[in-house]
Amino acid sequence: MMKNNIAIRSVVLVIGLFIMAFGVALSVKANLGTSPISCIPYVYSLGYPITIGTASIVMNLLLILLQVVLLRRSYQLVQLLQLPVALFFGVFIDVAMHLLSGVDATSYWTQWLLCLLSCAILAFGVFLEVKAKVTYLAGEGLSLAIAKTFHVEFGKAKVGLDCSLVAIGVVSSFLLLHDLQGIREGTIVAALLVGTIARFYGSKLAVLDKYIGVPTPAEEVAVEAAGGAVETRMVITIAREYGSGGHEIGELVAQKLGISFYDTALIDLSAAEGGFTPEYVKVHEQKLANSLLFDLYEQNYAYVNEEMPPLDSLFMVQSKVIRDISKRESCVIVGRCADFVLKGHPHCLNVFVHADKNYRIQRIVENYGVAPALAEKEMEQKDRERMNYSRHYTHRDWNDTKSYHLTIDNSLFGPEKSAALVVDAVQKMMEREG
Numbered sequence: 001m002m003k004n005n006i007a008i009r010s011v012v013l014v015i016g017l018f019i020m021a022f023g024v025a026l027s028v029k030a031n032l033g034t035s036p037i038s039c040i041p042y043v044y045s046l047g048y049p050i051t052i053g054t055a056s057i058v059m060n061l062l063l064i065l066l067q068v069v070l071l072r073r074s075y076q077l078v079q080l081l082q083l084p085v086a087l088f089f090g091v092f093i094d095v096a097m098h099l100l101s102g103v104d105a106t107s108y109w110t111q112w113l114l115c116l117l118s119c120a121i122l123a124f125g126v127f128l129e130v131k132a133k134v135t136y137l138a139g140e141g142l143s144l145a146i147a148k149t150f151h152v153e154f155g156k157a158k159v160g161l162d163c164s165l166v167a168i169g170v171v172s173s174f175l176l177l178h179d180l181q182g183i184r185e186g187t188i189v190a191a192l193l194v195g196t197i198a199r200f201y202g203s204k205l206a207v208l209d210k211y212i213g214v215p216t217p218a219e220e221v222a223v224e225a226a227g228g229a230v231e232t233r234m235v236i237t238i239a240r241e242y243g244s245g246g247h248e249i250g251e252l253v254a255q256k257l258g259i260s261f262y263d264t265a266l267i268d269l270s271a272a273e274g275g276f277t278p279e280y281v282k283v284h285e286q287k288l289a290n291s292l293l294f295d296l297y298e299q300n301y302a303y304v305n306e307e308m309p310p311l312d313s314l315f316m317v318q319s320k321v322i323r324d325i326s327k328r329e330s331c332v333i334v335g336r337c338a339d340f341v342l343k344g345h346p347h348c349l350n351v352f353v354h355a356d357k358n359y360r361i362q363r364i365v366e367n368y369g370v371a372p373a374l375a376e377k378e379m380e381q382k383d384r385e386r387m388n389y390s391r392h393y394t395h396r397d398w399n400d401t402k403s404y405h406l407t408i409d410n411s412l413f414g415p416e417k418s419a420a421l422v423v424d425a426v427q428k429m430m431e432r433e434g
Contacts, residue, residue: 009132014088016128021053021092022100023122028052029103030114032186035122035194036162037139039169039182047176053094060086063138067145074148081135089137115186122190123197126303127205130198133305139165140303147307154307158300162191195299202302234259234330235348236426237338239390239398242382243360243368243375245410245418246353247334252419254332257426263334266321274317284314286335287385288392295392315393335386339403340394347433349426352404353418359411405429 027034034042041055048055064082068075105111129136136144139161147157169183236253240246247263254261262269267285271278288294288311298309308316319341325331326342339350355363357376364375390398401407406425408418 006134009134012128013085013132013134016125016132017085017089018092018096018125019128020122020125021089021096023118023120023125024052024056024093025096025100026103026114026118026121027186027190028097029100030105030111030118030186031184032111032115033184033190034182034187035190036165036169036187037137039187040165040172042182043169043173043176046181047172051094052097053090053092056093057086057090060089060138063142067138067141070142070145070149075145079135079141082138082141085135086138111186115189116193119190119193120197123194124201126194126198127201130303130305131202136304144304144306153310154304155297155300155309158303159297166191192296192299195302196295198302199299233326233328233347234426234430235326235338235342235345236332236351236422237342237348238332238334238351238353238422239337239339239404240335240353241355241360241399242379242386243364244353244355245363245415248415249353249408249410249418249422250332250334252415253422253426256419256423257330257332260325260329260331261334262325262331266318266333266336269321269325270314270318273321274314276314276317281314284311285318286337286389287382288388294388337390337394340390340396347429349406349422349429350404351422351425352399352401352407353410354399354407355409356411 024034024038027038028042033039038052038056041052041059044050044055044059045052060082064079064086067079103114105114135141140158143154143158143161146152146161147154150157166183166187170180173180173182234257236250238246238250238253240249250263251261267278267281270276270285271281274281294311298312301307301309301312315337318336322333322336322338322341325333326345326348339348342348357379360379361372361375364370364379365372368378370378387398390396396403406422408421410418413421
């Protein structure tokens, strides 16, 4: 297939490197600070009679050497492809600097204009480089080596490496130039924006997958979640506000229908399927405390194909577990965006349980042992985590009633009556489908 053609992907990689080089050159012209990976070459190009492209080649060669030292026998020879990539990238930077020699920022706002333009261009180059799936730049290669050697998440390794590069750039600038150059507010902006913009390109330009590369793991999460299999089993999914009684209603529905019930049992199943510990799953599932901060952290994974953000991995594993259960037996599933995961399932009733604020607070105090003074804050935090989690993975509001077949105010009906309403809806759905 065309997407597996190494020649086409190699051409795309070279194009991506050329575009990235223009992004680096524009950031230099903006004079607000270059990206973390380029700040050291820029500083040394100012301190010594070498071009920024040459300095970039030297630095990337050192990063490749560090990979070899860290991985030793685990180092794969195919990663030596980073050598020609480093050479091409360095030469392209010098070419771009020559072509943009007449560009000059005459005011602070034009500096920012060039800085933001450089981020957008650099991000598109990163997008193409990652899509090509041939190899990656030495900085990302070293981040992967650090993650593998010291058993840390790739995102944390990349953040640590970027911070280290900036720190080395700052020290080098003061030692060589006796002033701070090449590291400014634009460096921070590039660190935060480039990966985010690259992910945006990935979500909007998925049509290129049939021509170059393959979808990234993060993109595959959405594809897997949106794909539903045609099954004959009856599945009831229950999304719920925290403290509304959705768990209790789900248990009652399962008992009345004589089918299986899945809520906390999904923790152990997901742990076994994905190689997580049950404690890890319990702490991280169904929650996203701050969507913006998570997106900023997750953008580090836009630079490589090999690694997936841990929460994406957990969501993918839970999605597989839920789909496997739905194929095996009729059941009730509480939470975990199951209504989205089973989208397209012809025998799936999606229910949302909500309740009056005072009713929920009382349940939280009585059932979960939360102090009365903290119950409302706990309720708001849990709802916010579930909303952020759902919005991140389903791109819709978790409490949007249009996403469900049935919504129930449990404070009005109570668990028994609410469960009866769900059972009645199930029976009507089955009768209608014959």
